[in-house]
Amino acid sequence: MMTLIRGGTVINADRAFRADVLCEGDKIMAVGENLDAPAGATIVDAGGQYVMPGGIDTHTHMQLPFMGTVTADDFFTGTAAGLAGGTTTIMDFVIPNPQQSLLEAFNTWRGWAEKSAGDYTFHVAVTWWDQSVHEEMGVLVRDHGVNSFKHFMAYKNAIMADDETLVKSFRRSLELGAIPTVHAENGELVYQLQQELLAKGIRGVEAHPLSRPPEVEAEAANRAIAIANVLGTPVYIVHVSCAESLEAITRARAKGQRVYGEALAGHLVIDDSVYRHPDPEFARAHVMSPPFRSSHHQQALWQGLRGGNLHTTATDHCTFCAEQKAAGKDDFTRIPNGCGGVEERMAVVWDAGVNTGLLTPSEFVKVTSTNAAQIFNIYPRKGVIQVGADADIVVWDPEGTRTISAATQHSKGGFNVFEGRTVRGIPTHTIAAGKLVFERGELRAEPGAGRHIERPAFTATVA
Ligand SMILES: NC(=O)NCCC(=O)O
Numbered sequence: 001m002m003t004l005i006r007g008g009t010v011i012n013a014d015r016a017f018r019a020d021v022l023c024e025g026d027k028i029m030a031v032g033e034n035l036d037a038p039a040g041a042t043i044v045d046a047g048g049q050y051v052m053p054g055g056i057d058t059h060t061h062m063q064l065p066f067m068g069t070v071t072a073d074d075f076f077t078g079t080a081a082g083l084a085g086g087t088t089t090i091m092d093f094v095i096p097n098p099q100q101s102l103l104e105a106f107n108t109w110r111g112w113a114e115k116s117a118g119d120y121t122f123h124v125a126v127t128w129w130d131q132s133v134h135e136e137m138g139v140l141v142r143d144h145g146v147n148s149f150k151h152f153m154a155y156k157n158a159i160m161a162d163d164e165t166l167v168k169s170f171r172r173s174l175e176l177g178a179i180p181t182v183h184a185e186n187g188e189l190v191y192q193l194q195q196e197l198l199a200k201g202i203r204g205v206e207a208h209p210l211s212r213p214p215e216v217e218a219e220a221a222n223r224a225i226a227i228a229n230v231l232g233t234p235v236y237i238v239h240v241s242c243a244e245s246l247e248a249i250t251r252a253r254a255k256g257q258r259v260y261g262e263a264l265a266g267h268l269v270i271d272d273s274v275y276r277h278p279d280p281e282f283a284r285a286h287v288m289s290p291p292f293r294s295s296h297h298q299q300a301l302w303q304g305l306r307g308g309n310l311h312t313t314a315t316d317h318c319t320f321c322a323e324q325k326a327a328g329k330d331d332f333t334r335i336p337n338g339c340g341g342v343e344e345r346m347a348v349v350w351d352a353g354v355n356t357g358l359l360t361p362s363e364f365v366k367v368t369s370t371n372a373a374q375i376f377n378i379y380p381r382k383g384v385i386q387v388g389a390d391a392d393i394v395v396w397d398p399e400g401t402r403t404i405s406a407a408t409q410h411s412k413g414g415f416n417v418f419e420g421r422t423v424r425g426i427p428t429h430t431i432a433a434g435k436l437v438f439e440r441g442e443l444r445a446e447p448g449a450g451r452h453i454e455r456p457a458f459t460a461t462v463a
């Protein structure tokens, strides 16, 4: 199977240049001017378009059992939606229940993910601690291609990691050459604020952001960064949503600490007015944690991305339909937390980032794929257009437009947080592992075509 992408401008994180790209099997075989088309090759005309590495979404939850229900998108529908939007790899999360074996949970998620249409890889959450967790982390790194462990500092009485777990797991990650990641929110504070709001009779969705103010996030971000500093580990902070967390990252990085931050497409463009919408169903559809924030925080996030203190863009794709969200209609703490975006991230970040001059096209590539591949150690297999890399490519029409709508999305859940937004800059073709899976609106996603991507450990401090 050969595909020649002809006449486009290749955009990598370090430079842009005119070149054709030839894919053979699942790899890029040649990048250069005026390449000859081998007999039988599929030709993609990329004239006037950009040719960029397929997007890597560092944060999704497909088929996640969460808050008493299961997300609407499974690994097929979720990865297929990603392909339609130019994202060819997702990084999802194995989340063991407290006391559950990490390996058992990992195998369960591997089974669920077999129907994926695009490539996938897993962060594994550490939700509790004992010697078996210590040992299984080693097995996951050595034998299963896991190099990142996730810690939820929120979700008390469920999956929250206490400080003992954080310290022990961060230390173990360092030994193994893995990177700890955190959902930074002080879970105790969130819980107490939730109880106080409920006691005052404030039970509706408008209470959700009140229970999770920026300080709650900043405290946890500062704590995770401080723990990482004392132990000498890097740390990656998922879904940074507020200026105060970004300040913590910026401060630490200025002192030479290796701290990485992830911004969500939603947090970049949606503000907290959604929680005051007169239709509670609409408001509930936006319940995620951390919540959407005011424009002051959005501006800070864009500056963080541009200035290099935030490194990746993701979605935290975690879709629930209106019936599922309605579980919390009389008690906001029961609204399943999560929103979608895997299909829209690339176009939303391009439109709000590149079209406004906030990001250059190469910076766009950096924050949508290259940095993710480097931070999680799958570069240059992914995150760059060069010979030998995976043939994961998005052909991008910078003048093409689309109005985002749940009515036309591939993702399940029946709602789109970007509804009605017209974006300029859209994928015309997505090539995943060398296959043309999306062509001018036609999606040819195949269940099972996606591969589990093993991520090697960084140099470990012990064998
Ligand atoms: N973010 C969210 O609200 N739901 C998914 C779980 C998480 O990432 O915290």
Ligand SMILES: [Zn+2]
Binding pocket: 183, 238, 239, 289, 290
């Ligand atoms: Zn989270």
Ligand SMILES: [Zn+2]
Binding pocket: 059, 060, 061, 316, 318
């Ligand atoms: Zn998440």
